[in-house]
Amino acid sequence: MPETICLAFTGASGMAYGVRLLECLLGAGCRVQLLYSQVAQIVARQEMAIDLPARASDARRALAERFRGLPGRLEVYGREEWFAPLASGSNPPEAMVICPCSMGTLAAVAQGLASKLIERAADVVLKEGRKLIVVPRETPLSAIHLENMLRLSRAGAVILPPNPGFYHQPQRVEDLVDFVVARILDQLRVPHTLMQRWGEANPAG
Numbered sequence: 001m002p003e004t005i006c007l008a009f010t011g012a013s014g015m016a017y018g019v020r021l022l023e024c025l026l027g028a029g030c031r032v033q034l035l036y037s038q039v040a041q042i043v044a045r046q047e048m049a050i051d052l053p054a055r056a057s058d059a060r061r062a063l064a065e066r067f068r069g070l071p072g073r074l075e076v077y078g079r080e081e082w083f084a085p086l087a088s089g090s091n092p093p094e095a096m097v098i099c100p101c102s103m104g105t106l107a108a109v110a111q112g113l114a115s116k117l118i119e120r121a122a123d124v125v126l127k128e129g130r131k132l133i134v135v136p137r138e139t140p141l142s143a144i145h146l147e148n149m150l151r152l153s154r155a156g157a158v159i160l161p162p163n164p165g166f167y168h169q170p171q172r173v174e175d176l177v178d179f180v181v182a183r184i185l186d187q188l189r190v191p192h193t194l195m196q197r198w199g200e201a202n203p204a205g
């Protein structure tokens with residue numbers, strides 16, 4: 001199981017996936033380095049009534065309070081905090097997840113822009129051969145979106161669209177969210193019990 005994971009929230013719909021993932025990573029005892037874009041703040045407020053303060057230190061305090069009691073360690077870095085450890089290939093996280101990932105950030109990472117800390121961290125993770133998981137949200141997808149995903153996949157990233165299955169007979173929105181988060185945790189090799197695995201129980205009872 002990786003100890004240090006960078007998690008980036010960007011301005012795509014589906015903030016519930018990112019917040020649940022953060023909770024599960026902290027619950028599993030991971031050290032999480034959290035980054036978020038300016039539009040992620042708007043989406044968090046719109047979709048989950050969560051206030052992500054502009055200042056990283058304020059956000060760390062607010063989220064530490066929300067996830068109090070979980071064994072993991074939370075660090076939050078600002079959008080242009082270039083002295084953060086994950087800005088350099090000398091100190092990369094073992095894995096990075098961009099969840100949810102906007103088409104804007106997807107394009108920037110696919111082109112190697114690295115002009116914001118999220119883009120730079122993803123660039124570092126790829127160049128250092130660590131795991132990058134991208135959870136892109138848009139529909140329908142244009143040829144530009146698809147080409148950017150292919151480009152990232154060829155560079156070694158895992159493209160993990162938030163497409164929940166329905167074979168586990170979800171009853172609540174949270175069940176759909178957990179389906180996707182379980183797939184991300186599996187990719188990270190972080191143990192979880194979010195849902196039963198295929199073949200381990202008969203869904204028909």
Ligand SMILES: Cc1cc2nc3c(=O)[nH]c(=O)nc-3n(C[C@H](O)[C@H](O)[C@H](O)COP(=O)(O)O)c2cc1C
Pocket residue numbers: 009010011012013037038039040042043046101102103104105106137138
């Ligand atoms: C409430 C809201 C929902 C959005 N949903 C999406 C989305 O699902 N996918 C997407 O690619 N962009 C979405 N956008 C647009 C992006 O946030 C916008 O392109 C932004 O520039 C992305 O910047 P970022 O990647 O730095 O967060 C949404 C914007 C808002 C305000």
